Amino acid sequence: MRVLLAHERYLPDSGGGGEVLAHRRALHLRARGIEVQVICAGDPALGDHEGVPTRRLPLRRRALPFGLPAFIEAARSADLVHAFTYHAMLPAFVAARLTGRPLVCEYMALFGRAWSVMRSEPVALGYRAVERLLVALPAQGRIFLSEDSLALARGKPGDRVVLAPPGVDPAFFEEASPEPKGDFVLFAGKFEARKGVAELLAVARACPHIRFVAVGWGGDIAALRAAAPENLTVHESRGDRYRRLLRQARIFFFPSHAETFGIVVAEAMASGCAVIGTTGQGAEGVRVEAGDAAGMVAAVQRLWDDRDLCLALGARNRERARAYDWERSGDVVLGLYRTLLAHRLPYPEAPR
Structure with a gap:
């Protein structure tokens, strides 16, 4: 199995816990014998991190959609694409769709009304609209980190929707x-x-x-x-x-x-x-x-x-x-991968 992980940045470049979680996902997959590649924005000179093959596009995070050709190229060599919110998810979706690869979306950031605390109201409305768009993408599999985030997305667990809380070191x-x-x-x-x-x-x-x-x-x-x-x-x-x-x-x-x-x-x-x-x-x-x-x-x-x-x-x-155990969390994710690849489920219709 070959998996492409798409995140907006990757260690050692970091802005919070999201990069740590993405790296933990990569390490767990490699420990299970899965071939992994990461695609993200950043300085190409940083190279790989702790043995994880990493392709860093010389773009700002918000400009990642302009790196779509690189996403498509990377998706062609993978069996499955796993994208994390925010800025890498949309180009990963398009690349997965164009190459016929299953897409898994993991929601590490869903802030809803809290955007009004973080940004002026017109800008906050824009961010909330983008969040709704990302949640509505017709991905084949979805990963949520908590019951709270699952409720915010109005989802419920099932064969293609899983809860995989992060672990504690x-x-x-x-x-x-x-x-x-x-x-x-x-x-x-x-x-x-x-x-x-x-x-x-x-x-x-x-x-x-x-x-x-x-x-x-x-x-x-x-x-x-x-x-x-x-x-x-x-x-x-x-x-x-x-x-x-x-x-x-x-x-x-x-x-x-x-x-x-x-x-x-x-x-x-x-x-x-x-x-x-x-x-x-x-x-x-x-x-x-x-x-x-x-x-x-x-x-x-x-x-x-x-x-x-x-x-x-x-x-x-x-x-x-x-x-809260990283091994248990990673095994939930790997189980979702295997379900999708075994059944080759079609892309669902996007919710209205």
Whole structure:
């Protein structure tokens, strides 16, 4: 079996968790004896990554549709095309259709109404329209990362629609036990409006007696530090410091406005944190509504005042996080491939 993975960029070029997930998919397939090639935008000089053959088109991500001839050429040498949202999905669809290859679409980013938080309203409407177009593409197989994203796309599991949540790096479980929990609330993620940075600032200001720590990347970090109250410390990091802070934090705070799957939430669970957040994922703690700063303040104060409860929730989260396994996730994807190739199902009609 030969599989073409189409993503807008690929490691070591990275803007978030999407590139990590795409690479994990590639590594799993190669470990199962599947021939894999990645096509993406980026600097051709970066070459392959960790042995995964990678063709990088010298284009900006948003210009990937202009690389359609390269997508068609790559699709001809594959048995199946697997495309990830956003910018690589449309040229991958056209290339798969023209070459008669089955297409699998994996939705790593579906933000819906949250685009209005991230962009001005006219631009947000455009992005939402593009999302609806990508969800409506008549692909033969679809992969969703969570029940929330599946519901947003108004889908339901079946032979050609599967749930394949990402896994947690085993390194988060390697310690015999998590470090003793410190007294602070941790936020981790990209410093942008969609992740709830405004809510983080509001909640920290409303709880001056509680220490908050934020670790992340992107955005205007200098402006965030300038706006932060005295009880909020902001770090720019994604490496060892991030892992250490997760092990030490008693509460993980994730006020994101939209997620297909919050990998940092699963990692916080594996690190023994109680979770206050807007995503589900089976986390023990308090689920809050996106944008509800008052509800977030109440949740933080409730858990902060009950240290024993936090520790108990964190211990249960550590066990629940073991359900997020990269091998299991990859096997679900491979099972979908085999179903499609065995039956050679025709392209379905596009939904109206």
